[in-house]
Amino acid sequence: MKVLLVHAHPEPQSLNGSLRDFSVKRLEKAGHVVQVSDLYAMQWKATLDAADSTDRRADAHFDPSLDSKRAFENGTQSQDIAREQDKLRWADAVILQFPLWWFSMPAILKGWVERVYAYGFAYGVGEHSDARWGDRYGEGMLAGKRAMLIVTAGGWESHYGPRGINGPIDDILFPIQHGILYYPGFDVLPPFVVYRTSRMDEARFSGVCDALGQRLDDLWKTAPIPFRPQNAGAYRIPELTLRADIAPERSGFAAHIV
Amino acid sequence: MKVLLVHAHPEPQSLNGSLRDFSVKRLEKAGHVVQVSDLYAMQWKATLDAADSTDRRADAHFDPSLDSKRAFENGTQSQDIAREQDKLRWADAVILQFPLWWFSMPAILKGWVERVYAYGFAYGVGEHSDARWGDRYGEGMLAGKRAMLIVTAGGWESHYGPRGINGPIDDILFPIQHGILYYPGFDVLPPFVVYRTSRMDEARFSGVCDALGQRLDDLWKTAPIPFRPQNAGAYRIPELTLRADIAPERSGFAAHIV
Numbered sequence: 001m002k003v004l005l006v007h008a009h010p011e012p013q014s015l016n017g018s019l020r021d022f023s024v025k026r027l028e029k030a031g032h033v034v035q036v037s038d039l040y041a042m043q044w045k046a047t048l049d050a051a052d053s054t055d056r057r058a059d060a061h062f063d064p065s066l067d068s069k070r071a072f073e074n075g076t077q078s079q080d081i082a083r084e085q086d087k088l089r090w091a092d093a094v095i096l097q098f099p100l101w102w103f104s105m106p107a108i109l110k111g112w113v114e115r116v117y118a119y120g121f122a123y124g125v126g127e128h129s130d131a132r133w134g135d136r137y138g139e140g141m142l143a144g145k146r147a148m149l150i151v152t153a154g155g156w157e158s159h160y161g162p163r164g165i166n167g168p169i170d171d172i173l174f175p176i177q178h179g180i181l182y183y184p185g186f187d188v189l190p191p192f193v194v195y196r197t198s199r200m201d202e203a204r205f206s207g208v209c210d211a212l213g214q215r216l217d218d219l220w221k222t223a224p225i226p227f228r229p230q231n232a233g234a235y236r237i238p239e240l241t242l243r244a245d246i247a248p249e250r251s252g253f254a255a256h257i258v
Numbered sequence: 259m260k261v262l263l264v265h266a267h268p269e270p271q272s273l274n275g276s277l278r279d280f281s282v283k284r285l286e287k288a289g290h291v292v293q294v295s296d297l298y299a300m301q302w303k304a305t306l307d308a309a310d311s312t313d314r315r316a317d318a319h320f321d322p323s324l325d326s327k328r329a330f331e332n333g334t335q336s337q338d339i340a341r342e343q344d345k346l347r348w349a350d351a352v353i354l355q356f357p358l359w360w361f362s363m364p365a366i367l368k369g370w371v372e373r374v375y376a377y378g379f380a381y382g383v384g385e386h387s388d389a390r391w392g393d394r395y396g397e398g399m400l401a402g403k404r405a406m407l408i409v410t411a412g413g414w415e416s417h418y419g420p421r422g423i424n425g426p427i428d429d430i431l432f433p434i435q436h437g438i439l440y441y442p443g444f445d446v447l448p449p450f451v452v453y454r455t456s457r458m459d460e461a462r463f464s465g466v467c468d469a470l471g472q473r474l475d476d477l478w479k480t481a482p483i484p485f486r487p488q489n490a491g492a493y494r495i496p497e498l499t500l501r502a503d504i505a506p507e508r509s510g511f512a513a514h515i516v
Contacts (some may be wrong), residue, residue: 103433111365179361
């Protein structure tokens, strides 16, 4: 199978760098083909702006969505964007690997999402009617592919527990796993999270690699997070609220998981 | 009073640009002094990297936290970072204004947080002991100041409701309001959110401005979101989980609000 690993850490000689190297080796040893988008090494342009299409009049009004749509349709996206979209089309599975900075992904990776997820590619796809609200949340251009996060965090696991002060890790990652990965169609596997990264010695690193290796070996066996598909009947359209008879006692992020 | 408005939209002639101009005028008319950090206009560097300090050996290992700490202590941060920290020290209130892109802030603003929030400035402040776990979540360098988000979203309000498919807006914004603003000490006001931005005409824009104007007039009167302070007894230290007798029936983000 083909795996795209998108990596966002500025220092190759870091825990994140080591986990990337380990992951690539493990996947290749299992016979998979791996491409790495090492965003810092690529000097990835983080900021979405008017320069992201090649055919824009300098004085034209810039609309982030509509300019993206036009450039995607006309083949006038900047090369770096088109290349990453090709990698996404190519991949059977995509791994986003990053340190949790201020409870989300690093800016360089957020900017990868914003620029690569063009209108017509990752959103604005499919019909909007009384029966469907676009091909999204379970449908879309990336349907049939798997995705997974590998995340490192400085805080303790308890700080990210059900009653931990930072909030539960699953809720912190929901806007990424549901809003960025499930939205354009990925099946999203549970994340692999390493906590308390400042306390890493050889023995612990070896244990982390064992656990991560198992997750990579199981990439095509692990059950995805059972997010509810948008257009299969659980949601009213166009309000996009859960129907009254679906998990009537639940609200919040958790209500969107079967 | 002194207000810093951090603005993150690439097009001045946009809804966000208009809301920024309206806000500045309204605040100034009320006698406040306003500074704007217009990140796109400033060509703000979004990516945190080794170039963020001026005294680094080119071949040295880069540690995002420890390099930030050293540069902050030694006064060798790059000028753009130090300037934004000065603005934060100067301000009595800080407004972050942005379009919601992929359920979070634009990369350019995330990179502002990552780079300006230095170790020793926004985190890594105060003693860590059995009684306190740093000056954070209600304490810190920015304590005594107020903060508020002004956010625009393309989706409908119902999509962001308690059972809306995107998740409740308060939960989507929790990592920002609690994790980025409350963490270094801000009192965080409820957000001002504009939905369904593609359906904006003059009448609706006028209504939005009325509501936003009221919020700006009330900036020093509105009650902050009652997040629980970390070191005042509600949390076990160092586990940082809510004590068993505090809101025993609750978990998740909502448990951290009184």
